[in-house]
Amino acid sequence: xxxxxxxxxxxxxxxxxxxxxxxxxxxxxxxxxxxxxxxxxxxxxxxxxxxxxxxxxxxxxxxxxxxxxxxxxxxxxxxxxxxxxxxxxxxxxxxxxxxxxxxxxxxxxxxxxxxxxxxxxxxxxxxxxxxxxxxxxxxxxxxxxxxxxxxxxxxxxxxxxxxxxxxxxxxxxxxxxxxxxxxxxxxxxxxxxxxxxxxxxxxxxxxxxxxxxxxxxxxxxxxxxxxxxxxxxxxxxxxxxxxxxxxxxxxxxxxxxxxxxxxxxxxxxxxxxxxxxxxxxxxxxxxxxxxxxxxxxxxxxxxxxxxxxxxxxxxxxxxxxxxxxxxxxxxxxxxxxxxxxxxxxxxxxxxxxxxxxxxxxxxxxxxxxxxxxxxxxxxxxxxxxxxxxxxxxxxxxxxxxxxxxxxxxxxxxxxxxxxxxxxxxxxxxxxxxxxxxxxxxxxxxxxxxxxxxxxxxxxxxxxxxxxxxxxxxxxxxxxxxxxxxxxxxxxxxxxxxxxxxxxxxxxxxxxxxxxxxxxxxxxxxxxxxxxxxxxxxxxxxxxxxxxxxxxxxxxxxxxx
Amino acid sequence: xxxxxxxxxxxxxxxxxxxxxxxxxxxxxxxxxxxxxxxxxxxxxxxxxxxxxxxxxxxxxxxxxxxxxxxxxxxxxxxxxxxxxxxxxxxxxxxxxxxxxxxxxxxxxxxxxxxxxxxxxxxxxxxxxxxxxxxxxxxxxxxxxxxxxxxxxxxxxxxxxxxxxxxxxxxxxxxxxxxxxxxxxxxxxxxxxxxxxxxxxxxxxxxxxxxxxxxxxxxxxxxxxxxxxxxxxxxxxxxxxxxxxxxxxxxxxxxxxxxxxxxxxxxxxxxxxxxxxxxxxxxxxx
Numbered sequence: 001x002x003x004x005x006x007x008x009x010x011x012x013x014x015x016x017x018x019x020x021x022x023x024x025x026x027x028x029x030x031x032x033x034x035x036x037x038x039x040x041x042x043x044x045x046x047x048x049x050x051x052x053x054x055x056x057x058x059x060x061x062x063x064x065x066x067x068x069x070x071x072x073x074x075x076x077x078x079x080x081x082x083x084x085x086x087x088x089x090x091x092x093x094x095x096x097x098x099x100x101x102x103x104x105x106x107x108x109x110x111x112x113x114x115x116x117x118x119x120x121x122x123x124x125x126x127x128x129x130x131x132x133x134x135x136x137x138x139x140x141x142x143x144x145x146x147x148x149x150x151x152x153x154x155x156x157x158x159x160x161x162x163x164x165x166x167x168x169x170x171x172x173x174x175x176x177x178x179x180x181x182x183x184x185x186x187x188x189x190x191x192x193x194x195x196x197x198x199x200x201x202x203x204x205x206x207x208x209x210x211x212x213x214x215x216x217x218x219x220x221x222x223x224x225x226x227x228x229x230x231x232x233x234x235x236x237x238x239x240x241x242x243x244x245x246x247x248x249x250x251x252x253x254x255x256x257x258x259x260x261x262x263x264x265x266x267x268x269x270x271x272x273x274x275x276x277x278x279x280x281x282x283x284x285x286x287x288x289x290x291x292x293x294x295x296x297x298x299x300x301x302x303x304x305x306x307x308x309x310x311x312x313x314x315x316x317x318x319x320x321x322x323x324x325x326x327x328x329x330x331x332x333x334x335x336x337x338x339x340x341x342x343x344x345x346x347x348x349x350x351x352x353x354x355x356x357x358x359x360x361x362x363x364x365x366x367x368x369x370x371x372x373x374x375x376x377x378x379x380x381x382x383x384x385x386x387x388x389x390x391x392x393x394x395x396x397x398x399x400x401x402x403x404x405x406x407x408x409x410x411x412x413x414x415x416x417x418x419x420x421x422x423x424x425x426x427x428x429x430x431x432x433x434x435x436x437x438x439x440x441x442x443x444x445x446x447x448x449x450x451x452x453x454x455x456x457x458x459x460x461x462x463x464x465x466x467x468x469x470x471x472x473x474x475x476x477x478x479x480x481x482x483x484x485x486x487x488x489x490x491x492x493x494x495x496x497x498x499x500x501x502x503x504x505x506x507x508x509x510x511x512x513x514x515x516x517x518x519x520x521x522x523x524x525x526x527x528x529x530x531x532x533x534x535x536x537x538x539x540x541x542x543x544x545x546x547x548x549x550x551x552x553x554x555x556x557x558x559x560x
Numbered sequence: 561x562x563x564x565x566x567x568x569x570x571x572x573x574x575x576x577x578x579x580x581x582x583x584x585x586x587x588x589x590x591x592x593x594x595x596x597x598x599x600x601x602x603x604x605x606x607x608x609x610x611x612x613x614x615x616x617x618x619x620x621x622x623x624x625x626x627x628x629x630x631x632x633x634x635x636x637x638x639x640x641x642x643x644x645x646x647x648x649x650x651x652x653x654x655x656x657x658x659x660x661x662x663x664x665x666x667x668x669x670x671x672x673x674x675x676x677x678x679x680x681x682x683x684x685x686x687x688x689x690x691x692x693x694x695x696x697x698x699x700x701x702x703x704x705x706x707x708x709x710x711x712x713x714x715x716x717x718x719x720x721x722x723x724x725x726x727x728x729x730x731x732x733x734x735x736x737x738x739x740x741x742x743x744x745x746x747x748x749x750x751x752x753x754x755x756x757x758x759x760x761x762x763x764x765x766x767x768x769x770x771x772x773x774x775x776x777x778x779x780x781x782x783x784x785x786x787x788x789x790x791x792x793x794x795x796x797x798x799x800x801x802x803x804x805x806x807x808x809x810x811x812x813x814x815x816x817x818x819x820x821x822x823x824x825x826x827x828x829x830x831x832x833x834x835x836x837x838x839x840x841x842x843x844x845x846x
Contacts, residue, residue, distance in 0.1 A: 261800065416835065428833065
């Protein structure tokens with residue numbers, strides 16, 4: 001029993017931190033090693049400074065040994081919750097020595113004479129090391145010893161079995177989820193619909209209306225190119241697609257193909273051309289002259305580029321659009337950007353071009369090391385030391401169902417990240433037209449997550465400032481993925497609306513109104529006011545030119 | 561409409577090289593062709609004409625072949641690769657895609673390895689890793705060791721089925737047409753080319769060829785058995801292998817079906833995104 005709830009906690013904790021779809025730079029191991037060397041050199045370069053910290057550590061450890069130390073884990077550090085750590089004198093000293101060492105290392109590096117950027121890199125490397133050496137990751141972990149005696153040694157056997165399996169099948173990373181518990185189209189992505197159009201790059205899914213009447217103006221959802229589309233139709237209760245069809249919207253979702261080596265040259269223009277085809281099909285099938293769009297994360301970048309392209313062509317096919325956790329202005333740096341200097345960006349580009357794709361699995365691995373406690377060591381303890389099965393959790397399954405990214409698109413995302421062209425009129429050109437976001441005059445709705453560390457909400461906020469239309473900015477209280485999967489009825493969910501858009505992000509939040517429950521409902525009302533007239537729901541999916549080809553979730557979603 | 565070839569003979573340090581360029585309007589990097597042993601540039605024209613008409617193609621006669629001068633001393637592949645790079649400088653090309661056939665495939669490997677910045681993508685057809693290879697039948701190799709087929713075209717017609725395999729076994733006309741295009745410049749050049757390949761191998765640095773690579777092999781190739789191409793594909797990290805149901809000269813005999821494969825491999829977006837540099841100007845606050 002206790003195990004099960006522990007397992008659920010683990011999954012939820014991890015899903016708070018999965019880095020999800022984010023097309024950024026890989027951290028070449030070389031840079032980590034260079035940084036580690038720099039840290040080592042620093043000990044010698046500032047001997048007095050280093051000695052001072054060593055002696056302070058000595059004093060702290062003396063206090064610990066004498067049992068006079070008050071050191072304890074921080075409130076959000078769940079590794080040491082087992083009472084053994086605080087009550088058993090030996091374990092207590094072990095933990096406090098570790099904490100004192102970690103604390104002193106950090107204060108030594110942050111007060112050294114390195115440049116601020118080098119300090120943050122060094123902190124990152126030191127954190128990798130200190131998290132790995134946590135006493136909880138060793139076989140002495142009291143929880144693991146207890147399990148060992150409770151199960152008469154079976155937990156150890158199970159743990160070793162899991163370790164062997166992961167070395168064989170998971171590149172030596174602890175599995176985050178039991179991949180056999182789910183099946184796409186079986187217990188995930190189950191909302192009824194059909195693929196009504198397919199080209200080289202995408203499948204277009206139309207969901208079956210669940211209401212008598214629908215609004216005239218359809219909505220088209222553009223998911224990120226990384227990971228699969230079914231984050232919008234995960235489970236029956238966590239499905240934005242189902243929520244939309246339940247709320248009188250004609251709903252279409254794009255399912256990107258998982259590219260292979262031979263699609264090396266697909267770039268932003270290719271994706272936009274494919275989207276244009278899909279939009280024309282949606283308009284033809286619904287008989288509407290324009291539609292609403294939603295773009296999420298990198299799908300948001302694609303959608304906005306398309307809108308800029310349409311604005312340059314004077315096309316009026318998009319009536320309103322929504323951006324979900326999507327950063328257009330990359331001036332604000334995230335943790336991922338720590339190692340993103342000119343050289344590593346070039347190296348990342350070259351490597352993906354040569355191999356044709358960027359492997360989603362490699363990306364996920366890099367991100368896991370960005371949050372090692374939540375995404376690696378927790379599982380290390382759970383799967384190996386305690387011998388438990390990895391959790392059964394749909395979000396983690398989706399996150400582990402990675403996709404590749406074609407080299408050209410990856411290279412262009414890196415360029416966007418580096419040069420930030422969307423902030424300057426004409427600096428980005430797609431499908432042969434220069435783009436000026438100020439010319440995009442359609443109404444837009446922008447959602448960011450307060451605890452999102454991939455697309456930080458202040459970066460989303462400054463992105464909202466780039467567009468020429470009337471913008472509604474909404475801040476959800478969750479993280480990156482949880483902001484997307486935000487079904488109504490969650491007592492803990494909050495969102496903020498209606499701040500003043502004239503100042504900076506902080507000012508916006510101070511002047512915004514806090515509302516309870518999910519932004520979905522608020523967004524639904526926003527869509528409805530822009531939905532046109534109501535009409536009877538169509539009886540069939542697709543039309544004569546674009547008949548239903550196969551039931552949702554289609555074929556592309558299954559390509560591994 | 562494909563444009564007519566532009567022939568130029570250029571001089572690099574006393575070495576005359578005969579070059580032919582078919583100009584093109586495509587945004588793709590031009591395709592540089594390294595031809596087979598003893599083969600003058602006219603022999604690749606049928607293949608060039610099967611490619612997209614707007615693709616720019618560069619072909620040349622290696623020293624000692626066709627219209628290029630025969631050097632007094634022998635040469636090796638690294639020197640030839642350097643010569644090819646200098647030829648590109650002279651003709652004013654920065655980066656090209658490269659296709660190498662048979663003997664020219666060895667030169668193409670060398671070029672991609674020695675001048676990676678000049679070579680964007682690499683295509684290897686009916687070639688091998690040099691000395692470390694599974695040889696064809698001795699009788700075939702003996703016929704190959706002599707330039708007689710280039711000097712006396714009728715002899716070439718007679719032995720074509722044995723050495724080229726594939727379509728040449730079935731269609732005698734092919735060999736006649738092939739022989740008609742041959743322009744020999746003498747035995748010495750041929751022997752220099754053979755000498756360049758003596759003891760040369762790429763097997764110890766194939767894994768360092770990082771370019772996207774397309775490997776095309778004929779399954780009835782008497783000169784270079786298929787297993788060699790499989791080895792190339794295994795050693796070159798970013799490569800894909802396509803086996804074609806034909807002999808050694810499938811680029812010529814199967815031009816119509818091989819050309820689309822090659823074009824698909826070379827193709828890039830028609831209108832790629834352009835990202836202009838410059839200091840980030842913050843958009844004025846609305």
